[in-house]
Amino acid sequence: MPPSSTTKSTERSYYDGDVDxxxxxxxxxxxxxxxxxxxxxxxxxxxxxxxxxxxxxxxxxxxxxxxxxxxxxxxxxxxxxxxxxxxxxxxxxxxxxxxxxxxxxxxxxxxxxxxxxxxxxxxxxxxxxxxxxxxxxxxxxxxxxxxxxxxxxxxxxxxxxxxxxxxxxxxxxxxxxxxxxxxxxxxxxxxxxxxxxxxxxxxxxxxxxxxxxxxxxxxxxxxxxxxxxxxxxxxxxxxxxxxxxxxxxxxxxxxxxxxxxxxxxxxxxxxxxxxxxxxxxxxxxxxxxxxxxxxxxxxxxxxxxxxxxxxxxxLPTANAQTIKVQGISKEVVGRKIDELAKELDVKWQWRDHMGMGVMEVKENVWSRAARRKKKFADQGNGGGVPKPEMEKGESSGEDEEAVGLAVKIMCKDEEVELRWLRGLDYVLFESFCGLIKRALVGGR
Missing domain, CATH: 3.40.50.150 (Vaccinia Virus protein VP39)
Structure with a gap:
């Protein structure tokens, strides 16, 4: 009997060997x-x-x-x-x-x-x-x-x-x-x-x-x-x-x-x-x-x-980077990342219980020039305005051109994985990874 057009068969993985x-x-x-x-x-x-x-x-x-x-x-x-x-x-x-x-x-x-x-x-x-x-x-x-x-x-x-x-x-x-x-x-x-x-x-x-x-x-x-x-x-x-x-x-x-x-x-x-x-x-x-x-x-x-x-x-450019953080607990690492992201002009969602966050941004806002520009802008409008947060489990909904970079950050035992979710500029992704690495292990 042919399968129904609405029936889902059991999901199977790759064939990785000869047929039995x-x-x-x-x-x-x-x-x-x-x-x-x-x-x-x-x-x-x-x-x-x-x-x-x-x-x-x-x-x-x-x-x-x-x-x-x-x-x-x-x-x-x-x-x-x-x-x-x-x-x-x-x-x-x-x-x-x-x-x-x-x-x-x-x-x-x-x-x-x-x-x-x-x-x-x-x-x-x-x-x-x-x-x-x-x-x-x-x-x-x-x-x-x-x-x-x-x-x-x-x-x-x-x-x-x-x-x-x-x-x-x-x-x-x-x-x-x-x-x-x-x-x-x-x-x-x-x-x-x-x-x-x-x-x-x-x-x-x-x-x-x-x-x-x-x-x-x-x-x-x-x-x-x-x-x-x-x-x-x-x-x-x-x-x-x-x-x-x-x-x-x-x-x-x-x-x-x-x-x-x-x-x-x-x-x-x-x-x-x-x-x-x-x-x-x-x-x-x-x-x-x-x-x-x-x-x-x-x-x-x-x-x-x-x-x-x-x-x-x-091979294409790798879409993930791993930062080793030996000797630092997942909770401390997560707290540092959350605090850093909240200082930046980005859209940020952090799930503390999962040790995971998602960041979206239009452009590089963590360089010295970008931070200086934001500081002057905040001083001019009375200290700035609160940043919007993303809905749980969803992207910001901005159009494709508006999101220059999206990254998922996952805290694991003795390491942090940065997953490149969105964007066409590898230099921007690499720059963000460098920011997180300096915040976690710089100067140690």
Whole structure:
């Protein structure tokens, strides 16, 4: 029975290892029927397309309550890496909300776009099956794939939350917000063709010690496009430079580390500093990467922005700093931070029982020049006016441009963590961290 459009499945974490075939076979007789057993070890023949399709169907059925139909002549998507991509996007959105809570908000409505849904429609299905307030749009240039995708949406009772559209020309915008009559969107995702030509695809296998881990059933338009994954994602980047904050997160999967490095370089060339990267590896062989960027100021939590096994050159600026405060109790540290923040011209909320505070400010107000300017202003208006405080658990509600920096300060045993919540200026964040460090350990 297909899942209800309002039923939330159990939240699952990343796939971080190979699929447990014994566990899956115990849950699904169809999967058990295609398994082979040798020396008491269950295994499957990944070079058999029927086996590959059954594994995908069984994982979706047992782990997500989804049912799909897959044509023989289109790509059969491995589930683990696809789920890891969706789960990472969940983390991006959960840790970049205007509530600054860093956790999943079941009431938050989310709208996403999958560019190239394919016959399986796997990304919209996974996104909506797991989060009941999420809605998805999907596009594809292949009518045959779109026909199957629509069948899969209907089979799972998600017609009201997943809308699919044919991209009639390859020159049409990849992110057709205006054509869809959508003003803003929470995220865009794509799993583009990795290769620029048949020769490029063949060359990717040359020299490897082992053959591809699974048979490829993908059609040419699913595997090859001009410029490969870099060319496709560059088109999305170019469109994002025009759309900017109309989409909170632009994301894309890549097939090679070199492709990821190229895209990161392009982001930096355009001055895009708020980006995140992940390695989506789910087993011992398959390794994919994803990148996300945003023109808005909300910063993802550090473990989301720099997730998985990555090389130093692709990492974004750290969104957190830790100050060691050995020999000082959490209560004393918290009191010092609270007193310091109250002296500054900032919006400040302190929760003493949690040892945690959130600060918002438009600009640097802690430099000597800024403090001197405030002192003169206060003297001129009779001593100044009380500073407003934020509502519990919420940001100040000011527009994006008005908040130059937001930081969450958390007092822990023998250390203080400063979490960069919002802002596009790293120098401003670093300056504030320096202020707190001097107040806590300066002169010791």
């Amino acid at each position: 075939f014994d566990e899956l076979a115990a849950k699904d007789a169809d999967f058990a029927a295609i398994c082979k057993v040798s020396k008491d070890k269950r295994w499957v023949d990944f070079q058999d397309p029927n086996v590959h399709r059954q594994l995908t169907k069984s994982l979706l059925k047992c782990h997500f309550g989804l049912t799909i139909e897959l044509p023989n002549d289109r790509l059969c998507p491995p589930v683990p890496v696809r789920w890891n991509y969706i789960h990472w996007i969940q983390g991006l959105l959960d840790t970049t909300s205007d509530t600054y809570t860093d956790r999943y908000d079941p009431s938050r409505e989310v709208l996403g776009l999958d560019i190239g849904v394919g016959a399986s429609c796997i990304y919209p299905l996974l996104a909506c099956a797991n989060r009941p307030e999420w809605r998805m749009a999907g596009t594809d240039i292949d009518q045959h794939s779109l026909d199957y995708a629509r069948k899969n949406v209907t089979a799972n009772g998600l017609e009201q939350r997943i809308r699919l559209k044919l991209s009639e020309t390859t020159e049409a915008p990849l992110i057709p917000l205006d054509a869809m009559r959508v003003e803003e969107m929470d995220f865009v995702m794509t799993n583009p063709p990795f290769y620029s030509s048949g020769e490029d695809m063949q060359a990717s296998y040359t020299g490897k010690s082992a053959p591809p881990s699974a048979v490829c059933t993908g059609a040419e338009n699913e595997m090859i496009c001009p410029g490969g994954d870099v060319g496709f994602i560059t088109r999305i980047l170019d469109e994002s430079l025009k759309l900017r904050g109309r989409v909170q997160w632009y994301t894309a999967m890549l097939g090679k580390m070199s492709s990821l490095q190229t895209i990161i370089s392009k982001l930096k060339e355009h001055g895009i500093t708020n980006f995140a990267v992940t390695c989506l590896q789910a087993g011992y062989r398959t390794k994919r990467w994803a990148v996300a960027w945003s023109f808005r100021g909300y910063r993802p939590r550090n473990d989301v922005a720099r997730h998985g096994e990555l090389v130093l050159g692709v």
